[in-house]
Amino acid sequence: MAVQEHQRPPDVVLVRWRSGRIHISTDGRTTVCGSVIRPDRARIPDDGTAWAEQVDCYNCAYRYTPPGYIGPTSGRDFPLKRECPAHPGRGQAAGSCHLCDPLVLRPQNWPCPNGCTDQLDHSPLSRYTRCTVFPPLRDAGPDGRCPDACESTELAMRRANPGLYFDLADSASMTCYHCGGEVCVGCQRVAVDGIFGFCVRCGDEL
Structure with a gap:
């Protein structure tokens, strides 16, 4: 199910420890990674950023990857990246394929020796250019x-x-x-x- 930019599913709560790390909780009592939520040590952040891109706990994000985002493979995968809608479930980031952005693929034979002025006419996915x-x-x-x-x-x-x-x-x-x-x-x-x-x-x- 798609989640809008600033909306969280009703069963999801974001929790920020005093250390700054942001976790996910689905019951409001414990985080997905297993920590007990204490009101004096945690709060729900709301800084205008997309909720899924605020999470930076690897264990939480790995076990409960937000819909439409790529699950992390290491601590360097934060903030979480949006998933390419053309390649769901393949771990490909949005904007990284030719269906999202034709300019992602480097055009062949460019600049064109035939005098073309549009590099999109030289898509490497085509055997023959336009x-x-x-x-x-x-x-x-x-x-x-x-x-x-x-x-x-x-x-x-x-x-x-x-x-x-x-x-x-x-x-x-x-x-x-x-x-x-x-x-x-x-x-x-x-x-x-x-x-x-x-x-x-x-x-x-x-």
């Missing part, structure tokens, strides 16, 4: 293969987009961009009969 140039396909011959030299998908994309990096599949270097047939794994230009094949020249060099 400014990617796809070269025109050549007409295939009667046999379905390129009448001249073939060109692998990897070579074609690099030729049309100099300076850009692409996270291409392994097959991009083994298949022709234009006719879709297999090409030499070495030079990526000569048509071969099977995948992982080498042309005569590349085979001799190996």
Whole structure:
């Protein structure tokens, strides 16, 4: 159940010891970590801060993590961080994923050698950026293969987009961009009969 910014569930009480540490209590008599609450040594704080972000007792927060917050793993996890609403239960903080903030992920190929002005067009989650140039396909011959030299998908994309990096599949270097047939794994230009094949020249060099 979601808890509003400055609201506490009716069964939760915050308790501040005179030492300054703030605990959680669900019955008003003992803290979640097991300490007995004495009125002369504790008080309920109300400084305007979100109640869950005031707690700094590790044992209390670990055993009773407030809804919508990440449970602590050490004493350095205070104040508690809000949980990413897009990844509930995964321990990911709000604002730390691309769904919360697209700028969290560092854009690839930036600044853009093609002249893009928006770095969001270079999301690393996309194999091809929005400014990617796809070269025109050549007409295939009667046999379905390129009448001249073939060109692998990897070579074609690099030729049309100099300076850009692409996270291409392994097959991009083994298949022709234009006719879709297999090409030499070495030079990526000569048509071969099977995948992982080498042309005569590349085979001799190996």
